[in-house]
Amino acid sequence: xxxxxxxxxxxxxxxxxxxxxxxxxxxxxxxxxCRAAEDLFAEKGYHKTSVRDIARKAGMSIGSLYxxxxxxxxxxxxxxxxxxxxxxxxxxxxxxxxxxVVTQLEGTLETMVRVVDRFQEYVLFTYRDSKYLKKxxxxxxxxxxxxxxxxxxxxxxxxxxxxxxQTQNPEVVSTVLTLLTHSWALKRYNLRKHSxxxxxxxxxxxxxxxxxxxxxxxxxxx
Numbered sequence: 001x002x003x004x005x006x007x008x009x010x011x012x013x014x015x016x017x018x019x020x021x022x023x024x025x026x027x028x029x030x031x032x033x034c035r036a037a038e039d040l041f042a043e044k045g046y047h048k049t050s051v052r053d054i055a056r057k058a059g060m061s062i063g064s065l066y067x068x069x070x071x072x073x074x075x076x077x078x079x080x081x082x083x084x085x086x087x088x089x090x091x092x093x094x095x096x097x098x099x100x101v102v103t104q105l106e107g108t109l110e111t112m113v114r115v116v117d118r119f120q121e122y123v124l125f126t127y128r129d130s131k132y133l134k135k136x137x138x139x140x141x142x143x144x145x146x147x148x149x150x151x152x153x154x155x156x157x158x159x160x161x162x163x164x165x166q167t168q169n170p171e172v173v174s175t176v177l178t179l180l181t182h183s184w185a186l187k188r189y190n191l192r193k194h195s196x197x198x199x200x201x202x203x204x205x206x207x208x209x210x211x212x213x214x215x216x217x218x219x220x221x222x
Contacts, residue, residue: 020067029068030078032058037075042098042121046076046129057146065156076129077137084144085124101159102208109207110200112181117196123185149174155209165211178205 020026036057040049053073055065069075094107116123130141152174159165167173184191184199191199 020218026068029060032060033065033068033075034079034082038121038125041076041079041125041129046132047123051075055121073132073134073137076125076158077133077140079122080126080130080133080141080187081144083115083119083126086119087112088144088147090115091148095151101155101162101164102212105152105155105159105207105211106204108155109177109181112178113196113200113203115182116182116184120185120188124183127182128208129185140160146179148178159211164213166213167211173211180207 020029033054036059037049037054040053040057044053049072051065052062054072054075055062058065069078090111091108094111095104099107126141130138133141149171152168156165156167156170156173159169160170180203184196
């Protein structure tokens with residue numbers, strides 16, 4: 001079940017116009033604006049939603065709203081980036097500690113699907129509306145997404161070195177895995193009869209069945 005986050009993590013690149021200096025206030029107002037924009041984008045679509053609509057929904061004057069964003073594209077960038085920043089932080093937690101490579105892969109897949117489940121609308125905005133982003137914001141989005149492909153690539157290459165995984169192109173597999181974790185949101189209508197837990201377990205089983213060498217499960221560290 002989708003649950004909207006109450007607090008929104010921010011990257012340093014996401015800055016308000018220079019008239020506002022208080023970072024705590026900026027984060028609070030960005031969260032307020034994003035909650036309003038999320039509802040409106042889901043209901044009306046990005047293109048048909050105006051900045052005035054967002055200000056009204058957020059309970060702010062349009063002048064006050066422009067103290068924290070420059071235009072509607074800034075709001076879209078905040079929405080897409082907040083999802084990716086939160087997802088990155090959660091994946092980093094999984095990678096901490098001395099885990100075997102299979103546990104790392106399972107944990108990363110489970111975590112990414114769990115976060116995608118929490119931010120379903122945000123994932124849809126990222127794929128559907130990113131074409132409206134300014135060029136620099138789009139480049140930033142692509143750079144943030146690259147972290148997850150690189151993470152999967154590192155895990156898979158480690159598994160290959162340890163003789164547990166088999167693949168000739170870890171980067172291609174990693175790109176596909178990143179997309180598959182997002183498919184819980186992108187294909188949620190088709191998956192509506194299934195739980196997120198079932199999706200996680202099915203995905204992990206499918207991925208490990210394709211990557212593990214014969215007999216590798218017996219050699220996995222306990």
